[in-house]
Amino acid sequence: MGVRGQGAGYEGMGCRLRAVLAVLLFLALASLAPAAARADTVPANGVTVNGPDLSLGGHLDLLEDKGRDLTLADVMSGPAASRFTPATRDTPGFARTHSAYWARITLDNPTGGTIDRLLVFAYPYYRSLDLYVFSGDGLLPAAQRHVAEGATARGTDIPHRYPVFALALPPGRTVLYMRVEHYFASFALYLRSSDAQAQVDRRDILLHGLTFGVLIIAAAYQFALVVMAGVEVGVTLLFYALITLAYIYGQLGYPWEHLPADLASHYYREVVGTLPVAVGQIFAVQFLDLRRRQPWIARLLLLSTGLLVLDTPLHYLDPARGSGIAQALALLGSVLTLTAAVRDLRRSVNARFFLLGFLPIVGVAVVWSLRASGVLPAAIWTEAALYAPNAIGLVLLTFGVAYRIGKEREERERALEASEAALRRANDELEDRVRTRTAELSDSLEKLKRSQDALVQAEKLASLGQLVAGVAHEINTPIGVTLTTASHVSERVTAIDHLVRDGRLRRSDLTDFMGDLAESSRLMLSNIGRAASLIQSFKQVSADQSSEERRRVELCAYMEEVVSSLGPNLRRSGHTAEVICHGPVELETYPGLLAQVLTNFVSNSILHAYEPGVRGRITITARRLPPGEGPGAQGDGHERDGHAGGAEVVYQDDGRGIPAAILPRIFDPFFTTRRGAGGTGLGLNIVYNLVTHRLKGTVTAASEAGAGTRFTLILPDLRGRDLEIDDLTARGNARGDERAADAAGRPHTPDTLVATGLAR
Numbered sequence: 001m002g003v004r005g006q007g008a009g010y011e012g013m014g015c016r017l018r019a020v021l022a023v024l025l026f027l028a029l030a031s032l033a034p035a036a037a038r039a040d041t042v043p044a045n046g047v048t049v050n051g052p053d054l055s056l057g058g059h060l061d062l063l064e065d066k067g068r069d070l071t072l073a074d075v076m077s078g079p080a081a082s083r084f085t086p087a088t089r090d091t092p093g094f095a096r097t098h099s100a101y102w103a104r105i106t107l108d109n110p111t112g113g114t115i116d117r118l119l120v121f122a123y124p125y126y127r128s129l130d131l132y133v134f135s136g137d138g139l140l141p142a143a144q145r146h147v148a149e150g151a152t153a154r155g156t157d158i159p160h161r162y163p164v165f166a167l168a169l170p171p172g173r174t175v176l177y178m179r180v181e182h183y184f185a186s187f188a189l190y191l192r193s194s195d196a197q198a199q200v201d202r203r204d205i206l207l208h209g210l211t212f213g214v215l216i217i218a219a220a221y222q223f224a225l226v227v228m229a230g231v232e233v234g235v236t237l238l239f240y241a242l243i244t245l246a247y248i249y250g251q252l253g254y255p256w257e258h259l260p261a262d263l264a265s266h267y268y269r270e271v272v273g274t275l276p277v278a279v280g281q282i283f284a285v286q287f288l289d290l291r292r293r294q295p296w297i298a299r300l301l302l303l304s305t306g307l308l309v310l311d312t313p314l315h316y317l318d319p320a321r322g323s324g325i326a327q328a329l330a331l332l333g334s335v336l337t338l339t340a341a342v343r344d345l346r347r348s349v350n351a352r353f354f355l356l357g358f359l360p361i362v363g364v365a366v367v368w369s370l371r372a373s374g375v376l377p378a379a380i381w382t383e384a385a386l387y388a389p390n391a392i393g394l395v396l397l398t399f400g401v402a403y404r405i406g407k408e409r410e411e412r413e414r415a416l417e418a419s420e421a422a423l424r425r426a427n428d429e430l431e432d433r434v435r436t437r438t439a440e441l442s443d444s445l446e447k448l449k450r451s452q453d454a455l456v457q458a459e460k461l462a463s464l465g466q467l468v469a470g471v472a473h474e475i476n477t478p479i480g481v482t483l484t485t486a487s488h489v490s491e492r493v494t495a496i497d498h499l500v501r502d503g504r505l506r507r508s509d510l511t512d513f514m515g516d517l518a519e520s521s522r523l524m525l526s527n528i529g530r531a532a533s534l535i536q537s538f539k540q541v542s543a544d545q546s547s548e549e550r551r552r553v554e555l556c557a558y559m560e561e562v563v564s565s566l567g568p569n570l571r572r573s574g575h576t577a578e579v580i581c582h583g584p585v586e587l588e589t590y591p592g593l594l595a596q597v598l599t600n601f602v603s604n605s606i607l608h609a610y611e612p613g614v615r616g617r618i619t620i621t622a623r624r625l626p627p628g629e630g631p632g633a634q635g636d637g638h639e640r641d642g643h644a645g646g647a648e649v650v651y652q653d654d655g656r657g658i659p660a661a662i663l664p665r666i667f668d669p670f671f672t673t674r675r676g677a678g679g680t681g682l683g684l685n686i687v688y689n690l691v692t693h694r695l696k697g698t699v700t701a702a703s704e705a706g707a708g709t710r711f712t713l714i715l716p717d718l719r720g721r722d723l724e725i726d727d728l729t730a731r732g733n734a735r736g737d738e739r740a741a742d743a744a745g746r747p748h749t750p751d752t753l754v755a756t757g758l759a760r
Helices: 002-032 072-076 079-083 194-229 232-251 254-258 261-272 275-287 295-311 319-343 349-372 380-502 507-547 555-565 567-573 591-609 683-694 723-744 749-759
Strands: 053-055 061-065 093-096 100-109 115-121 128-135 145-148 164-169 172-181 184-186 189-192 551-554 576-581 586-589 617-624 647-653 698-703 709-715
Touching: 072 079, 072 172, 100 189, 115 194, 189 194, 194 232, 194 380, 232 254, 232 275, 232 380, 275 295, 275 319, 275 349, 275 380, 295 319, 319 349, 349 380, 380 507, 551 555, 555 567, 555 576, 555 591, 555 617, 555 647, 567 576, 567 591, 586 591, 591 617, 591 647, 591 683, 591 709, 683 698, 683 709
Parallel strands: 576 617
Antiparallel strands: 053 189, 061 100, 093 184, 100 172, 115 164, 115 189, 128 145, 128 172, 551 586, 617 647, 647 709, 698 709
16 A cells, blocks of 8 residues: 555656646747737836836836847937837846847936936846937937947946946936847846945845855865765766856856956856756766666757757857757757656656756746746846756755765675675685695695605616616626636636646646636736726715715716716717816715716716717816805805805717707706607706705706707805705705796796705
8 A cells, every 4th residue: 555655646746747847848938939028008107216226127118129220310209219119017028039129218306416326237148238318408428338248347337247337317307218139138127326236236245145155065065975986977966066156157147247348258158058058968867877767868868968069159150049049959958857857756766856956947947038038027036046946956966966876885885795795605615625625735746746756766766777787787797707717717727637636747737727827817806806896986876876975075086987887878879978177176065966967967968969870979077166156156155164166067968959949948847858768857857956956056058959968067065064954955945946936937846846855
């Protein structure tokens, strides 16, 4: 029941609004229709000047000059003079017209002296205004006045928002002839004393000040809303408030009092003429959301706004026609806007606010038209009706915008709360998923670390296995020679033994046996010594590779041992290796790790550097670095040891080289171009981690196609460094390399795992 009652209320309100709309439309159309001054009564007698404030409009005799070509002489005598008709209203008006109008009135001074009065045309704008004053002696001195459009302050006796003329009325009769030309002609004419006019001005200033104050407060409030909310409709209403302030300022005639004449004229035409209507229509489209709710009305309103802007220049060429078009477009916009608001009244609170604020503004337009055409008098209440409803309507629209902003903020807050709740739920779900994935990744990472450790160990064992195979091959020759010689000696001993037992031993046989035994002994000692030397080198290198013990070594001699242990592999593949040293190079380091590095370099060259059947040459050059060139000079914190400098080791082969496209990736884990031929992709990665993490050095690679590959190692002297700190530093460097790899774009996780595995 409540809903039906509310719907019925809305239907009743809609009917009443439609009725009001129809009445306003009828009055507006009636105000646009041309009308002539009616002469229903006998011409009035002259006016006796017997008070401080007299209304003269109802005592005028009027004459329409359709051709705008009558002169003062024509209207004072001849046929035109007989066509004057008395006014029928206190404020005669002539609707829309292109004619000029003449008016005359007789003022009677019953006193014996001169009376000073002000002749006030209480209408702010005329195209032209001419005043002629006659007394019994004819045309009074300086009594002819002409005011062109916008020149009120210059052509009248005192600056005022209305045309005001000072008259000194002599005793007896004074006749005034006036000619006005404007497309809205109006004779709101008063004869006042200075005191009476001052009183009227004080009253007007008070009322106008209150109106301007309300408008300024509304504009300031709207500005605050714009600053806080920044909505488009708020900006438009703020602009409309400022334009309305300017509109009322122009409607009340203040431009003619305060501004230069030309500027005042333009101000009236452009600001008062079109801008309020144009901005108001744009505001209606935004506030009522017509683009979405009623797009066809929105398009028509925007078209009307565009035509209003285009109509502005026409005010200069043809003011009457330009004003007529502007009024027609304003009327069309008002009808469309009210139609849209009424159609949306039930569904939108914004439409109700809009109607409350817009109807007073529409009423202002109707009052202005009726007042200008003379239907309504130029009285204080009709003047107040020109600006007070504007202020009231603007305040109501401001409240509407504030309400809309508040509702939109509430909706945004509710949406934000819902979004935050959804986000919290999503975060909780994400945290659960992250925990699950983290556990899975941790497990995968642990498996990967174990796999990496196994791969690293397998690679090291593979290198050690190659070393064992090579050494075994090398030992096999001297052992075989020794075994053969021992067998030969055994046979010779058996033969001598038989000769001795048989008593057939001769001196020559014994001499031959002794010589043969001496040669065999020498041969066995030589080969057994060679085997012992190989075994000792193997024991040293293999022990270094397995123990990773730090000790002081003579670098060149140690590298000779490593190369010697790799000799079988080199000879089997047809390659040679040579160690070149520039003076003694003693270094405290991890020799086993260095052996692993060199072994991986040689294995990498054998596998990748040479085509099958090509014999290659490998050189390993070492030199001592002065303190200023070692790793300690690069700010790694080793300078305090006093042993910065170290050594430079350059490994060079003369193979086919590494293509430039893959050279930056050779130290990446699992990167290999010979996976099907036995490459694991870990050899050079292990080299990188061993050199940078454990040996505390640097390794760089350079290569040219067809000119071989060169690896340069810079190794510091580790003497005096704490082993535990060294190990911790290696682990810290492994973590630091992760960050550096992030910055350089180089894969880091496997590197770190390998480094960590080696550090352990």
